[in-house]
Amino acid sequence: MALLARLRQPYQLATAAGGCFALAGLSDSQRDAQYISPNMAAALFLFSAVQLRVGWRNSQKWLLATNTCNAAVQAYNLRRHWKAKSQWTVSDRDAPPADSDGRARVRVVVLGSGWGAMSFLRSLSPSLAQGDAPFDVTLVSPRNYFLYTPLLAATASGSVEARSVVDPVRSHITDKGNYYEAECTDIDPERKVVTCRYPKAYRGAEGEKERVFQLSYDMLVVAVGSVVNTFGVPGVQENAFFLKTAEHARTLRQRVNEAFELASLPGTTAAERKKLLSFVVVGGGPTGVELAAELHDLVSDDMLRYFPKLSNDWAIRLVDTHDHILSMFDRQIATYATQQFRRNGIDLVLNCRVKAVEPDAVVVQLNGADVPSRVEYGTCIWTTGIAMHPLVQSLISKLPEAREHWKSLRCNPTLAVHGSGGTIYALGDAATVEQARVLQHAEELFKAGDSNSDGLLSCVEVMAVLKKAQKTYPQIAEFAHRMQCGPDAVDNMAQFMNQVLRAKSKVSYDNVIATADWISSDDDEESAAGDDGGQTDSTPAAGSMLTLQQFSQQLAAIDNSLRSLPATAQVAHQQGEYLARLFQNHVGRTPDSSRIGVPSDAPSFHYVHLGSLAYIGADKAVMELPYKNTPVSAFKGWLMGFAWKGAETFMQTSVKNMYLVSRDLMKTKVFGRDVSDV
Ligand SMILES: Cc1cc2nc3c(=O)[nH]c(=O)nc-3n(C[C@H](O)[C@H](O)[C@H](O)COP(=O)(O)OP(=O)(O)OC[C@H]3O[C@@H](n4cnc5c(N)ncnc54)[C@H](O)[C@@H]3O)c2cc1C
Structure with a gap:
């Protein structure tokens, strides 16, 4: 009898298993069809099919009963899954991938490859985004590299090569997810779908339908940055150069080389020479100041060595509304930088507002003056302010709760965009973080x-x-x-x-x-x-x-005393790190896999200001630390110039970039800048 009982045990086990699987299948059938794991359902169906054969042969009634139920439930789940699948978004990854427990992974789509997005990606542990880990990450950006913007002015002058300040997205994404070189053109927060279009070169011939694809997301990270703000000043878009992208820096570098070559041609008149070599930078903030300083270094260190006859024909002018430059720094620093610029021979056109940028002159209204004046130029570079990215603008039109600040998305202290139900997060220039009021x-x-x-x-x-x-x-x-x-x-x-x-x-x-x-x-x-x-x-x-x-x-x-955070790389970087931590520690599906979200008691984002550095030319820089009104709040001079170069080298995102930047800075010091037109 005992032997018989033992022989019968496998049937009982299989009977019980069939019953349990049927119950689990029933609970699965209550869930959204896209979260049913087809592999698991198919495996359980096969298990029951085998048990049915065994039960039939051995006349095991209960084995037959439970496994019939299980086979029916699993078949029903499979049918629901495949039926729903055919209706999902037109995407190359329709089905939510499942982890080893059969639970669907959280689909995270990141838009952008700048400071915010790359800091998020780098901080995300590969173990959370690889294989059957909880996150399925896809990054979309028309730019397949990260750009180290603080050295953009140095790139425009040739002190540093463009390739030294870019880091390919692919070198960071391989163990974390997918990357698509495309531009997101639309976000549908209702359907949780983003539409992206192919890069320019592959968009098809004129008149052909644009090539687009769609991606579904569970969580979307918007880190598309901002665009240049012309403040509606007439003529800026048509006549001025900008400094926001690597292309801008390259174009500017070529323009300066070209201007000197043209000015040195035998047929160029004295008036033409003066005009060609007149550079006007609009904006006395860190970007404008660093650019004017770099241009000054380029001209005085290299151009005048190659073009000695042009030594009296060049001019660099900087236009700003305040009575000194770097007005957002400590007054002591701003005064020092202003004096330094004057000593270096950079003309400062201060206390004025730009009325228009005409093809050959910037029209400015000096404070107290009755009539506007004209500042003639051969090259005008507009470096003032930022505006809302068009994609952010279109998202705000669908989520009116996200509108508050006119340049970015209103986010709660965990960076979730208002009105998105915790499914859209914003970083960097695209976000205005609402700080909890105590x-x-x-x-x-x-x-x-x-x-x-x-x-x-x-x-x-x-x-x-x-x-x-x-x-x-x-x-x-x-x-x-x-x-x-x-x-x-x-x-x-x-x-x-x-x-x-x-x-x-x-x-x-x-x-x-x-x-x-x-x-x-x-x-x-x-x-x-x-x-x-x-x-x-x-x-x-x-x-x-x-x-x-x-x-x-x-x-x-x-x-x-709360201020909205400044639009800086420092803020974007810290937000990216914070969001990765938040996702890793707090985002996941609920145990029944039905809901994703950040709990309401998750820690808020807290910005720590580490200080500001700006290069002011002739190997000098200024630094402001966040200890206002203390002896260690402001530093300036040669030593800071050295510190600036060290900081910009060591803050690169990879060892390769650190090597390239330090090599370029050294090469420039020893051999000078390369002024060839390549
Ligand atoms: C010349 C210059 C110098 C600066 N120097 C400093 C400095 O010294 N210190 C400092 O703290 N800050 C500095 N800043 C500011 C700093 O660069 C920005 O605040 C920072 O880049 C913002 O980061 P972000 O991630 O929001 O946007 P970004 O870094 O601008 O990245 C935006 C990303 O989104 C991508 N993108 C754009 N449109 C789309 C789309 N439709 N779909 C998908 N992706 C898209 C872009 O290709 C890009 O990869 C400087 C800025 C400039 C321009």
């Missing part, structure tokens, strides 16, 4: 902190509550960090908070601004901090205890 939760925090329920917060209580809340509200981290309680520490918390506010570092980089006023002014930072040497302009706390009203006033002041 004031709205003042009462809640006050109650949580008031441990002895006396209606007042002591220093120790404030410190505890700030420390607890700093993860959600990064703007209070500095206060929490600096706060000390003890006999001689804080005796007036309102005063203490105001002091920290005053010392909070200034964060702003961007290229500014002949006609723009889109960058938030830092002048109001002072007013946010109060102007009474540390006393708040609201009611100061009388002593070491804060009432709810006083606590709220301090939180309001902290919120007021």
